[in-house]
Amino acid sequence: MPIRFESVSFSYPGTQTGVRAIDLEVEDGELVALIGPSGSGKSTCLKLLAGFYRPDHGQINVDGHVVDTLSPERRRLGIVFQNYALFPHMSTRDNVAYPLKVRGVTRAERRLTADAMLNRVGLSGLGDRAPRTLSGGQQQRVALARALIFEPRALLLDEPLSALDAGLRVAMRDEIRRVQREAGIATIHVTHDQEEALSIADRVAVMSDGEIVQVGQPDEVYDRPKTRFVARFVGQANFWQGIVCQPNQVDTPIGRLSHNQEGVRPGDKVLVLVRPERLDLFYEDRQIPPPNYFKGHVTQDRFLGSTRRFDFAVASNVIRVETRDRAAPCAVAIPPDAVRLLPPDDISGINKGDIS
Amino acid sequence: MRVVTGTYLLYLAAPMLLLFVGSFGASWTGTLLPSGFTTDWYIEVFTDPSFRRAFETSLIVVLWTCVLNTLIGLPLAYAIHTAARSGVKSAARLVSLMPIAVPELVLAFGFILVFSSDTLPFLGTTWLLVLAHVVLTLPYLLNVLLADMASLGLEDMERVAATLGASFRNRFVDIVLPGLQHSLLSGLITVAAISIGEFQLSNLVAGFLSRTYPVVLLQAFYGATGFACAATVILLVLAILEAAAGALTARAARTG
Numbered sequence: 001m002p003i004r005f006e007s008v009s010f011s012y013p014g015t016q017t018g019v020r021a022i023d024l025e026v027e028d029g030e031l032v033a034l035i036g037p038s039g040s041g042k043s044t045c046l047k048l049l050a051g052f053y054r055p056d057h058g059q060i061n062v063d064g065h066v067v068d069t070l071s072p073e074r075r076r077l078g079i080v081f082q083n084y085a086l087f088p089h090m091s092t093r094d095n096v097a098y099p100l101k102v103r104g105v106t107r108a109e110r111r112l113t114a115d116a117m118l119n120r121v122g123l124s125g126l127g128d129r130a131p132r133t134l135s136g137g138q139q140q141r142v143a144l145a146r147a148l149i150f151e152p153r154a155l156l157l158d159e160p161l162s163a164l165d166a167g168l169r170v171a172m173r174d175e176i177r178r179v180q181r182e183a184g185i186a187t188i189h190v191t192h193d194q195e196e197a198l199s200i201a202d203r204v205a206v207m208s209d210g211e212i213v214q215v216g217q218p219d220e221v222y223d224r225p226k227t228r229f230v231a232r233f234v235g236q237a238n239f240w241q242g243i244v245c246q247p248n249q250v251d252t253p254i255g256r257l258s259h260n261q262e263g264v265r266p267g268d269k270v271l272v273l274v275r276p277e278r279l280d281l282f283y284e285d286r287q288i289p290p291p292n293y294f295k296g297h298v299t300q301d302r303f304l305g306s307t308r309r310f311d312f313a314v315a316s317n318v319i320r321v322e323t324r325d326r327a328a329p330c331a332v333a334i335p336p337d338a339v340r341l342l343p344p345d346d347i348s349g350i351n352k353g354d355i356s
Numbered sequence: 357m358r359v360v361t362g363t364y365l366l367y368l369a370a371p372m373l374l375l376f377v378g379s380f381g382a383s384w385t386g387t388l389l390p391s392g393f394t395t396d397w398y399i400e401v402f403t404d405p406s407f408r409r410a411f412e413t414s415l416i417v418v419l420w421t422c423v424l425n426t427l428i429g430l431p432l433a434y435a436i437h438t439a440a441r442s443g444v445k446s447a448a449r450l451v452s453l454m455p456i457a458v459p460e461l462v463l464a465f466g467f468i469l470v471f472s473s474d475t476l477p478f479l480g481t482t483w484l485l486v487l488a489h490v491v492l493t494l495p496y497l498l499n500v501l502l503a504d505m506a507s508l509g510l511e512d513m514e515r516v517a518a519t520l521g522a523s524f525r526n527r528f529v530d531i532v533l534p535g536l537q538h539s540l541l542s543g544l545i546t547v548a549a550i551s552i553g554e555f556q557l558s559n560l561v562a563g564f565l566s567r568t569y570p571v572v573l574l575q576a577f578y579g580a581t582g583f584a585c586a587a588t589v590i591l592l593v594l595a596i597l598e599a600a601a602g603a604l605t606a607r608a609a610r611t612g
Contacts, residue, residue: 050515051518052515072515072519073518073519073521076521077519078519078520079516079519081512081515083509083512085509085513085515085516087531088508088535089534098517098520098522099521099522101530102517102520102522146520147519150520
């Protein structure tokens with residue numbers, strides 16, 4: 001197990017901010033994305049792992065050894081920062097070769113290895129250029145090459161794509177994933193971009209207020225979020241307060257909904273979650289309506305290119321819908337398996353309540 | 357607007373032009389401009405033993421001031437920059453800026469009090485002069501270095517270097533020093549320019565045999581006008597050279 005956080009807590013001196021009771025494991029070759037809004041503690045986790053700060057409680061293991069007393073230079077972890085922090089007075093090749101230089105590798109060997117590494121990230125032939133003459137995406141690759149050249153025990157990515165424009169970001173995240181797979185290295189990727197996290201991570205850890213709220217595979221976190229916060233953070237959502245009335249029925253402001261989630265009892269207060277893309281749309285009224293069928297009309301219509309997002313007015317409430325269709329429906333239906341019941345908002349925390 | 361600017365520039369430049377003209381004039385008494393042309397004044401300045409000695413003293417003082425500034429300023433700036441607490445940072449900054457705020461006369465008086473005592477009888481030595489110049493010029497170097505450190509993003513680079521396996525020594529030699537070379541150079545040129553033209557403090561602290569050029573220059577004003585002009589022009593040329601070098605390195609630092 002290359003990386004293991006064991007109930008790690010840390011607060012910045014003189015403040016209440018930091019992280020609390022972090023438990024996280026990353027396996028060899030696995031890419032775990034730490035996501036959360038800014039200030040949720042995801043970068044702090046990375047800095048603790050890198051050795052810039054030391055945990056107040058708990059410990060961090062790398063390859064089975066506690067690293068908390070080691071200084072950053074002795075942890076052998078490759079890090080890519082948001083601003084890349086390339087050394088401006090060195091050539092691209094010297095930047096990539098720097099970890100070998102401080103390890104006493106000969107000049108000729110450094111050159112060979114660095115050029116091979118540049119080749120691996122698709123930058124062959126650019127070794128003599130100064131970093132500032134490279135494009136943002138190229139600088140990002142240089143930083144990645146530099147972080148991998150000394151065969152680190154793990155790779156840490158701190159918002160590595162946030163300085164790139166949208167199109168390049170998508171290309172670069174696939175690139176990062178490819179290079180990371182090739183290297184077969186445990187990786188922690190910190191980002192506030194949920195799409196980026198869901199698309200490249202093996203597992204996602206959602207952070208809020210210094211705690212990890214939920215860890216799971218991307219589709220699991222998206223489909224079965226544990227809290228309103230997680231549900232909102234990883235995607236669009238309809239939320240309604242509800243009360244379970246029968247084992248498979250829940251009363252909500254838009255009406256009674258069938259669901260097939262287990263572990264709830266009649267009388268339980270719940271938060272009902274429905275992802276907007278899970279709805280079925282109807283363009284003619286159905287004589288025999290499917291479950292959770294609502295007639296209404298489109299109020300707000302937002303065309304986003306590949307999809308449309310519209311508000312569907314039902315009685316005095318609104319259902320948010322996302323679809324590829326172009327026409328306006330006259331009715332929508334929520335498939336029972338698209339209805340997720342979460343703990344209600346007035347119960348804070350994740351493990352209270354028996355809903356999963 | 358143009359007239360005002362022109363007048364102001366003329367007002368600034370006129371004394372310097374007059375000095376220049378005067379330094380080549382054979383005689384200059386009572387008239388607006390001197391008459392005759394001669395280079396004798398310069399030859400006289402160069403052959404005057406007290407001026408030669410003062411010139412040498414000035415160069416030695418400038419050189420050592422720069423050396424000591426580098427040795428003290430670099431580590432100090434680095435320490436201030438990396439100080440964890442912002443309180444330490446601002447305190448260090450404030451203290452290092454004191455010599456700029458405190459009148460030189462006060463500083464000189466302090467020096468005289470301390471170093472004319474029996475325990476520290478160093479008043480009048482060249483070393484004390486160097487020390488005085490260091491105290492006076494260090495804040496300027498610190499300012500330049502600290503500003504550069506902040507704009508370079510040195511912390512991030514050092515952090516990355518640390519994770520890549522670089523020891524503190526590696527980081528200082530490979531990352532910090534090369535990063536600061538331009539600002540160190542332009543800072544030192546400022547230091548040299550201040551040191552070479554410094555009068556107030558030097559005049560009070562220097563011994564008879566360790567007088568700097570500007571201190572001796574004052575004596576020239578009581579003699580022949582042409583001689584005084586030539587001696588002043590020499591100082592002026594030195595100062596202009598320094599300023600030009602400073603501007604050039606600053607530009608090189610921006611583009612490089």
